[in-house]
Amino acid sequence: MNRSISDVIEQFIMSSLDDNDFIELSRNDLAKFFSCVPSQINYVLNTRFTINRGFVIESQRGGSGYIKLTRMHDNDSNFLKNSLECCAKPMTVLEANQLIQNMLDKKLINEREANLLKCIISAKALNNPINIDNTIRSNIMRQVIIELSKNDK
Amino acid sequence: MNRSISDVIEQFIMSSLDDNDFIELSRNDLAKFFSCVPSQINYVLNTRFTINRGFVIESQRGGSGYIKLTRMHDNDSNFLKNSLECCAKPMTVLEANQLIQNMLDKKLINEREANLLKCIISAKALNNPINIDNTIRSNIMRQVIIELSKNDK
């Protein structure tokens, strides 16, 4: 197996995640360590540690910036993955409400949270040109799912 | 997580506020203590201890000058009412985040809820024509506040 540097970096990051549910990386340091350009790290992250594979990435730029990588819990991850597909297209209020109800049923959120979400994706909250309304709604739900995927507190 | 010197200073000031409702700082002494330039203290104050997060800063220059930092206390309904006014105008991500942080500080929402809200009002979630972006954001926050007011004690 003639593996690429990307594979090696993937492996390295993967094993760092063995012990912890999340790790914090320095893009520049990692790049230096593997003698590659920094954007290669982004490439690895974007191609290997995707939401669909159960990972969530957060980061901050600027002085003492960082990249935080979180692994999702497996049981929830499937449901969330499927839900994500739901959010690939614009959603009506009805569809969004159903998704929220599903999340509630699966105990991924509680009642209070469900109510919050419902009011947020309501027509009132997204009061603006109708044609992009549903798009924003699915964008919001996608972000919610990503947020719920982070299993740290 | 204390990533930057600014974060460390923020923490320090924050914990000084644990016991008292207000504290008096000496900009120069603080700067000396943390081995940074005095204006760094201003930076921390301006980015972390903002009005939107419920802090008030008073200061005096010149001989025996000082910086007085006060944490605002007002009851929940007052707070919600004021927050509503905040949402009368379009809001930037930063403004919304500070409002959410403030709600968290006041225990009107918990950390999980705060994170949910933050991701919802993020640029990513509201990914659409910039000029109406901020308007949607304030609409959303308004609905959230209204929702939170429902189960008010």
Next chain:
DNA sequence: AGCACTGAAAGTCAAAGAAAGTCAAAAAGT
């Protein structure tokens, strides 16, 4: 008492620095 001087604060603002992100071209695999 009133006034000017002085030095000790704090404030401002913009440049420099330090990350991370983006995107597309070039290179390498298959």
Next chain:
DNA sequence: ACTTTTTGACTTTCTTTGACTTTCAGTGCT
């Protein structure tokens, strides 16, 4: 040929630094 990987120039975001400004209390002089 086509897909994946590698590279690097350019962008964006946040932090750190420092030169310069403003304000004030105290002091000494008239």
